[in-house]
Amino acid sequence: MRSFCLRSRFRTETRWSIARQLFVLQALVVAALVAIGTAGTVLIVLDDAEQAAIDDVMDIAETVARSPMVVDAVRGPSPSAVLQPYAESVRVATGTDFIVIMATDRTRYTHRTPSLIGQPFIGTIDKALAGGTVTEKSVGTLGESVRTVVPVKSNDGQVIALVSVGITTDAINQKLLGRTPAVAIPTALALLLAAAGSWLLSRRLRRQTHGLGPAEMTRMYEYHDAVLHSVREGLVVADRGGHITLINDEGRRLLGDDLPSPVRDLIASRAAVADEPVLAGDRVLVANQRVIRSEGQTIGTVLTLRDHTELRALTGELDSVRGLTDALRAQAHEAANRLHTVLTLVELGRSREAVELATAELAAAQQLTDQVVGALDEPALAALLLGKSAQAGERGVELVVDEASRMAGAPLPSRDLLTVVGNLVDNALEAVAGTAPPRKVTVLVVAGDGAVLVRVTDTGPGLPEGAFRKGWSTKAEGRGIGLALVRQVADRHGGTIEVDGAAVTVRLPVPS
Known part of the structure; x- marks a missing residue:
């Protein structure tokens, strides 16, 4: 009755059992790891997508800049009339957001928005004017975009115009959203598997700890340890293999450092005995042994010894x-x-x-x-x-x-x-x-x-x-x-x- 009262009091003081705390902790750790892994994957995919977009716009820009038709049109009397249809056809065909062919003074010959033709180009062109290539992410008339600027050169190598090709960040993000299931499905499966494993582990732990909380187990250990050391009977606990797992102070006093052979034989027999006389050195002991069973399986034996020498x-x-x-x-x-x-x-x-x-x-x-x-x-x-x-x-x-x-x-x-x-x-x-x-x-x-x-x-x-x-x-x-x-x-x-x-x-x- 007292044991029941102590157990009930412990339960009222304990909010969460060890099994529940372990489950929550595992769930948080797994969720954090999956979130970190997913974030890393997204960043890597985003970086790869931007790099792929840069490679695409650079290839397209260089192809347009080397086209003989573009070189001839730039030198012609009306560049926009020839280049605008060409640039739009290439843009649609390649899936880019804009292709701008401009003069060396930034004047646009082509643009996705016709009203902006003749307006100055917004962006960096200095390196391209020097014969190099400009690659950047900047905000233009269509919003933030990844773009490149390459020079259009005449036969003698003189820069006579510039070509800029770009893809907006929104377009890149839309393309990434299309790949979301490839990342979300494995992430969800990983979370489900981790949650299932944590639940099974916590269930097993709950069964093994009988749903006790940390404070309850600590106090029970303290009480049991005090009882074991103060009881005036020798107590020996052995596992299913006959190995000693616990022996209290009185047990050590009665048996010494080495177990006498009659005691070892009694423990090895795993037989239930009551008031069995046992010789241990110069002592006459009375032994009582009980078999410990849990869920129908034998898990060990408990042997109590009383000194009856005198x-x-x-x-x-x-x-x-x-x-x-x-x-x-x-x-x-x-x-x-x-x-x-x-x-x-x-x-x-x-x-x-x-x-x-x-x-x-x-x-x-x-x-x-x-x-x-x-x-x-x-x-x-x-x-x-x-x-x-x-x-x-x-x-x-x-x-x-x-x-x-x-x-x-x-x-x-x-x-x-x-x-x-x-x-x-x-x-x-x-x-x-x-x-x-x-x-x-x-x-x-x-x-x-x-x-x-x-x-x-x-x-x-x-x-x-x-x-x-x-x-x-x-x-x-x-x-x-x-x-x-x-x-x-x-x-x-x-x-x-x-x-x-x-x-x-x-x-x-x-x-x-």
Whole structure:
């Protein structure tokens, strides 16, 4: 509900999503690029059109100026009467706007507007009078035009007249307008394609960002980052290929720099698990993994880890204490029965039988204690075996400490010894619990030759292959971590584990 409220508040504050902003930005950039390209194309085409017009008028002017008929008419008595029809016919035929043949003093012999014949020519002629060619864009009687002026020379090379041919700018523009579809159609297609591509890209981005805006995504990132770093559970996110994409601070603390192989295997399996025990170095972790799916496709996994190392140790100790308490309660009940029997025998006057019964019970109770304490000079381990003996008796199992057991002091950390011996004995007791009598578990602990040897043998069916992997158990629910902890201790000390049917031998080297 809170997530929904935050999302709604973000949406009201965000006007445009990232996808929309990207679409608008792309559209503006594409439109600007197309406009610049179109403008450049138009300028190039305009320049080409003007240059083509200059080339045309120059060719026409030179052709007219070299015509023998023009040379003869200029020298004749009435140049306009001969040249006007000729000039107009050439103008119409070539599509130019004017052809003016004039005297060297600018007096027009021809013009598109007959009333202007005899009037002075407007434009530059100095270079043409000197025998050259004038090319310019200027404003005349017909408006702005591109024109050229060339000399008419006699046979001896003397300039006797001038010829000016021009095309108005309006005519050039009209010709360009006729070419507009050739430029407009590709431009429109380019805009449409760019707009379609931008729309498809923005749609994809909207789907991937769920329509979130920049401010919303920034705040969500800040909140999520704060949550990831403050949560007290380890969090590991992997992509569909099993590569780690995110791990929070607690995850790094629990797993270290390199992922333990059980965690890597769990991530690689991409299986959904709940409260799965996992060993990571000296830690016992409880893992929950969920598969992430989007639009029906698996995109990765999310693994959460909780540190249950201390809890497991406390739970094991609590189970031992509870078992010992139950055993002591049963023993107290049994002792009460036996004491009542002794008292009854005394009341019946059979004191000798009462003493014999009490002495036998005391010897049996003291025998195991003397044997364990005498063989194992390690108080915690001795107490563990005495407690396990009481538990075994409660379950109808005989726990025997091999007479060859010997240990002086604590050559290895007590915690590791208790982990190995306690879990092996517990597993053996579970293995023989459902078997037919006699049910017996034998424990041998020997320290010597630079190592501690622990061997536990039972009358059960024996251990299957892979029993020391994480999760195997003799319990009905099939979930356990005890034997995996034994394997962990052995690996940490560089020891070995041998399984021969119902006998398990663990050898732990003692550091020199």
